Each structure stands twice: as C-alpha cells, then as structure tokens.
Amino acid sequence: MSILVRTAELRDVPALVRLRIANAERHIQLAPDIYRVPDAKAVRKYFEEVVSDGSKVLIPVAEVAGEVVGMAEVVMLAEPPGHQILVPRRGADIHTVVLDGHRGQGVGAALVAAAQRAAVDRGVSILYAGIFAPNEDAVGFYSAAGFGPRGILLSKEHQGPPAV
Incomplete structure (x- = not known):
C-alpha cells in the first residue's frame, strides 16, 4: 500500500469534514459526556478558513489510492508570554485521525512524522497530544511515535455560578 502525505488543499475540505465527523462519532463511544458531533457546516467553514x-493550523493529509484517509491537525499555540516562569518554548497541539479500515497500516505514523517536520519548520519545539478520555488506542499510538507524559493536566468543571 502506497501512502502519499501532502499539505491539505481547499479541494480536501469535504474529506476533512468527513474525517472530523468520523472522529467525533468514534470519540462519543468512549466518552459521550465529553464529546459531541459538531455541526458539519461549522466544520466545513473552519477547514475552509x-x-x-x-x-495557525497545519494540516497534512494522507492519501491511499487517491482517497484522503487521514489527517493530522497541528494547532499552533500562542507565543509564550515573557512573564511566565516556564522556559519559553513554541508549542502546538496535534490531533490525528485515520479512517477505520486504514488504521494499523502506517497512515497515522506517516501523518505524525509529516506534522512534526512541518511544526519544526515553524519553530515549534514541543507537540502536545491531549487525550481527554480513556483511550488506550490513542495512548499507544502517540507513545509509539515518541510522545510521553508531561506533567499533569487538572481540570474542574462548574455547573452554574460559583459558590460565594
């Protein structure tokens, strides 16, 4: 199987929408209280922009036999402010999607490698792969690509106005 990885173009927007929706449907099965299927028109508008x-967003796509079967979305983070105590590093979030039927065939690995090269070319020194639900497949995938734990992200959800 030959995998072609290239930068997304406007002609790829329908495929990008399909990938986002498929990814949402897969994630809802993991955690329906965290994930949702976004409005397709809003997704289309986002990807067109x-x-x-x-x-601000780099999108390599993977083609197999002329069909876009995966994408990596690299979202550039804001430049670190001068007042913070952390050593300033340019960062980006990465999200990778591969259609069912094409997983486990090197498509995701090719996308992550291309995304890393594109990010480094833009001055990024750290990529973050946030996994917000128990998702052993995603943890295994990103771990195999060299990602590892970095600190702990804590959150607190609020239901209504804060208590006084």
Whole structure:
C-alpha cells in the first residue's frame, strides 16, 4: 500500500469534514459526556478558513489510492508570554485521525512524522497530544511515535455560578 502525505488543499475540505465527523462519532463511544458531533457546516467553514490561511493550523493529509484517509491537525499555540516562569518554548497541539479500515497500516505514523517536520519548520519545539478520555488506542499510538507524559493536566468543571 502506497501512502502519499501532502499539505491539505481547499479541494480536501469535504474529506476533512468527513474525517472530523468520523472522529467525533468514534470519540462519543468512549466518552459521550465529553464529546459531541459538531455541526458539519461549522466544520466545513473552519477547514475552509484554516486551509486557506495556513499560518495557525497545519494540516497534512494522507492519501491511499487517491482517497484522503487521514489527517493530522497541528494547532499552533500562542507565543509564550515573557512573564511566565516556564522556559519559553513554541508549542502546538496535534490531533490525528485515520479512517477505520486504514488504521494499523502506517497512515497515522506517516501523518505524525509529516506534522512534526512541518511544526519544526515553524519553530515549534514541543507537540502536545491531549487525550481527554480513556483511550488506550490513542495512548499507544502517540507513545509509539515518541510522545510521553508531561506533567499533569487538572481540570474542574462548574455547573452554574460559583459558590460565594
């Protein structure tokens, strides 16, 4: 199987929408209280904007036999402010999606490698792969690509106004 990885173009927007929706449906099975299926029109508008701009979001796509079967979305984070105590590093979030039927065939690995090269070319020194639900497949995938734990992300959800 030959995998072609290239930068997303406007003609890929319908495939990107399909990938986002498929990814949402898969994640809802993991944690329906965290994930949802977004509005397809809003997803289309988002991808049209970011693919046209290309400065804040990098999107490599993977083609197999002429069909887009996966994408990596690299979302550039804001430049670190000068007042913080952490050593300033340019960062980005990465999200990878591969359609069922193409997983386990090197598509995701090819996407992550391309995403890393594109991010480094933009000055990124750290990629974050946030996994917000028990998802052993995602943990295994990113771990195999060299990602590892970095600190602990704590959160607290509020239901209504804070107590006084």
